[in-house]
Structure formats: C-alpha cells, structure tokens
Amino acid sequence: MxxxxxxxxxxxxxxxxxxxxxxxxxxxxxxxxxxxLPTPLEMHKVTLHKDPLRNDFGFSVSDGLLEKGVYVHTVRPDGPAQRGGLRPFDRVLQVNHVRTRDFDCCLAVPLLAEAGDVLALVISRNPLTQSGRAPRAPGPNSPRML
Structure with missing residues (x-):
C-alpha cells in the first residue's frame, strides 16, 4: 500500500x-x-474498597465521545480509585462480574452505586494516553463521584 x-x-x-x-x-x-495498526490495549483487574468517610470509591464516569462505552472521567487524589490504580480515560468493561462494554452511564452508574463496599472492575487502558495528567477536581458540572 x-x-x-x-x-x-x-x-x-x-x-x-x-x-x-x-x-x-x-x-x-x-x-x-x-x-x-490498531493501538494495543492493556487489560487490568482493579478491586476497590469504599472510602468509609466519603462513602464512595473516589472516581466518576462519563460516556465515550467517539465510541460507545463508559470511561473513567476523574479520579480523586488519594482516594480508593487512585490507590487501586484507576486512571482517567480507563474504559470500564466489567463491574462485579457484569459485562459493561456496551453500556452507557445510564446503565453503569446504578450498577456502580449498588456495588456495596467492594467494587471489582475490569478495565482497558490505552498505554499511549497521558498517564501523567493530573486529575481534575470535580467542578459544578462534572460527574459526581461514585
């Protein structure tokens, strides 16, 4: 070619x-x-334990812009998600053994919210994304932390 x-x-x-x-x-x-050539993706299993003080896992999600799916939007500094290795732009493929690859936020957020104190995720990550990007603090129009 x-x-x-x-x-x-x-x-x-x-x-x-x-x-x-x-x-x-x-x-x-x-x-x-x-x-x-397609970009190779990394697959990761992440287990998070809910922060007892804030009653959340320390991350928010959003729908994909160009591709269907649910993606990590923000990760709270020093929260359970950051300590567990979650990063912005990670794609959520599975939540507690429920496949979420084709979900949007309307389906994924209730599943994440009802997870209990332990959240088992399978995520895919593009190794070419900026891993050193500082996570943004959620603003008034940002998705709420889960």
Whole structure:
C-alpha cells in the first residue's frame, strides 16, 4: 500500500529523507502499515474498597465521545480509585462480574452505586494516553463521584 503525505512530519519516526514544506512525500509501505495498526490495549483487574468517610470509591464516569462505552472521567487524589490504580480515560468493561462494554452511564452508574463496599472492575487502558495528567477536581458540572 502506498500513501501520500503533504507537509506533515510523522512524530517519533526517524526519516531517511528530509521532509520539505509544501512538497509531497511518499510513505513507505512499512510506514503506512504501522500507521494503520490498531493501538494495543492493556487489560487490568482493579478491586476497590469504599472510602468509609466519603462513602464512595473516589472516581466518576462519563460516556465515550467517539465510541460507545463508559470511561473513567476523574479520579480523586488519594482516594480508593487512585490507590487501586484507576486512571482517567480507563474504559470500564466489567463491574462485579457484569459485562459493561456496551453500556452507557445510564446503565453503569446504578450498577456502580449498588456495588456495596467492594467494587471489582475490569478495565482497558490505552498505554499511549497521558498517564501523567493530573486529575481534575470535580467542578459544578462534572460527574459526581461514585
């Protein structure tokens, strides 16, 4: 497969020929194949114990923008979710043995809220997302912590 790239340098890929602004450059078949490969996802099992003082697990969820599913939105600093390794952008695939891959928040939030004191999650994580991003504190329009 051969593709055409105009005035764009591919970050993180050393080039054997210089890129010049305004000129067309052909990407090699190997470079095109690498661009088309799906991003590998990491799967994690996370067990959280409810914070007895705040009566929550210390994270909020939101619906996916481009893909159906429920994603971790915010993680409270030093809360059960952060201590358990949960991060923003993690996708919630299972809650206490109930598959949630095709759920939206309307279905997932009651399931999370009724979990009791222990929450067993299976999540998927894109290893390319910014893991060092500081979690935002929830604002007035942010989802509520679960």
């Amino acid at each position: 051969t593709g055409t790239v105009q005035s764009v340098a591919l970050e993180g890929r050393p080039s054997h020929r210089p890129w010049r602004r305004g000129q067309e450059a052909r990407a090699s078949p190997e470079e095109m194949q690498e661009l088309l």
